[in-house]
Amino acid sequence: MAVLYNKVALIGLGLIAGSLSLAIRKHGLAGQVAGYAKTAETRRVAEEIDLCDQICDTAAEAVKDADLVVLCVPVGAMASVMAEIAPHLKKGSVVSDVGSVKRATIEAVAPLLPEGVTFIPAHPLAGTEHSGPKSGFPELFENRWCLFTPLEGTDPEDLQKLEALWQGVGANLTEMDPDHHDLVLAVTSHVPHLIAYTMVGVADDLSRVTDQEVINYSAAGFRDFTRIAASDPTMWRDVFLNNKEATLEILGRFTEELFDLQRAIRRGDSDQLFDYFTRTRAIRRSIIEAGQDTDAPDFGRGTKTKKS
C-alpha cells in the first residue's frame, strides 16, 4: 500500500497505539512511526520489542515534523497531553485520537489546537482485555469498525487520508455525530462493561460463596463477564466520568427493565420470562450474520484441547 504520511506520532503506547504502530508498519502506510509514553518503563519496553521506528523521551520530540499525531491516551488525559504537544505541532498537520468518548474528547482537545492544525476525532472499536505496550498485535483492527466524528468544516482531503490509514489497517469506517456516538457506545460498550464489573464485584464480595467456587464454576456464564471486567481500570474510569449523561440514561433503562424481570420472577410469570428470552435470541443471530462473531460454540470453553 502507498505511504500516506511521512511521519506518524503516537502519544501513549498501550494496546491501541501498539497495535496501530505494528499495523501501520506492516502495511507500509507511513514513512516513520514515532512513539511516546509517559512512563520510562513503558518507553523501555516499547524500545525493547521494537514497537515503533523511534521511541522518544518527550512528547514534543515525538510530534516534531509529524504529519499525523494520534492521541492514544485515556479520555481524561487528552487535555493535558494536547496542552503539552500543542506548541510543537507542525503547521498543516492532523491530530486524531482513539478515545472511547467523543464529545468530551472534542471539548478537551479542540480549544487547545494551534492555528493551522486540524483535529479529526476517531474511535476504533477494537480491543482486548489486555493492556500495555506488549499487548498490541497488528491484526487488532481487521474487520473492526472505526467510527469518525468529524467536526464541521474539516478539509475532506485530510479526512480521506486518515480514513485511508484506518482502512489500510483493516478497519471498516463510518461517520456519525459525536453525541450519537456516545449514546451508541453507552449501549454497546460502556454500560455492559459497568454491569460486568459490578457482577464480578458482587461475586468477589459474597462470603458464602468462595472465590475458588466462583473461579471453578465460571464457565456457566460468568466467564464472559470476567473477561470484560479485566479491562484497563484507568481507561474505563475515564469513560464513565466523561460519558456520564449517556451512561446514566442507559443505566436507568437497564435497571427499569431488570426490575420488571425481577418482578416477573418473584410473581412466577413464566410467559413474560419466556417471551423476553425469546426476543433476545434474534439480535444474536443478526450479529453472527453481520460477521462480528462466529457461530462456533465456545461458551465457557477455549480449553478444548486441554484435559485434566
Add this chain to the structure above:
Amino acid sequence: MAVLYNKVALIGLGLIAGSLSLAIRKHGLAGQVAGYAKTAETRRVAEEIDLCDQICDTAAEAVKDADLVVLCVPVGAMASVMAEIAPHLKKGSVVSDVGSVKRATIEAVAPLLPEGVTFIPAHPLAGTEHSGPKSGFPELFENRWCLFTPLEGTDPEDLQKLEALWQGVGANLTEMDPDHHDLVLAVTSHVPHLIAYTMVGVADDLSRVTDQEVINYSAAGFRDFTRIAASDPTMWRDVFLNNKEATLEILGRFTEELFDLQRAIRRGDSDQLFDYFTRTRAIRRSIIEAGQDTDAPDFGRGTKTKKS
C-alpha cells in the same frame, strides 16, 4: 474404558443429552444408549443424525431395562417426565438429571421415585448458546465441572458408578449441598444470564439507536452479552422460576452495588471507580490460572481471518 451400564436412557434430546450420548458412545461407557424426546420432529432429527443407539417413541420404552436414566429436560418438566417414567423403571436402576437448579429438581423428582430406584442429582456445567439435537458434540464436558448433590443415604457404589461415567466423558467432579449449589449457580450463571438478557433487551428497545448500530458495534463489549442471551428460553425461564430465592438475593446485591457505582459516576468519584475496576481484574487472572479459560485475546473477535 470399561462399560459401566448395560443400558443408559436419556429423556430429552437437546444439547446436553446429545453431547452425553455421543460422549458415552465414543468412550464405550454403556452397552446401549436409548433416547426419547417429546416432539416427533426432535426424535426424527436424532434418528437421522444417529444421536443414540436407539430412539424410542415413548419414554416408557426408552427407560425399559435401563440401568441408568438421565433426565435431560428443563427443570420445570422434571416432575411430569418423572411421573411418566416411574411405573416403567427397572428395580435397582438409578435416575439422574442434568438440571441447573438442584433443590427444585430434588423436590420434583424424589417423591415420585418407585421403591428400589435411586435418584442421584447432578449438574454438568457445560453448554453453548445453541440448543436442540443437532447442537451436541462429544467433547462438551471435557475439563468442565459436574456437580453432584447426592441425597442422604445414597449407596456409595451407585454414586461412584455415576461419577465414573461423568469422569469418563471428561468432566471434573465435586459434591455439594443442593442449596449451596443453587446459590453458587445464582452467582456464576443465573444472575449473569438475567443481566445479559436484560441488556440485550434494552439495546433492542432503544429507538434512538438502530438495531443495525447495535449489531455492527457489538464487538465493543456487547457481543459477549448477546451470546449469553441467545441461550434456550425454556431452560432459562425454568431456571429463574425454580431458583427464585437465590436469584432474587443475588439480584438484590447486584442492584445495590450497581447503584453505588452509578452514584460514583454521577458524583465524579474517580478513586472509587478506579479502585473497583482494579479489584475485579484479579478474579479474572485467577480464572485463567484455574484453566477455565485461556489468556488469548479474542475480545470482540473470532473473525480474525475474515476481512471485509
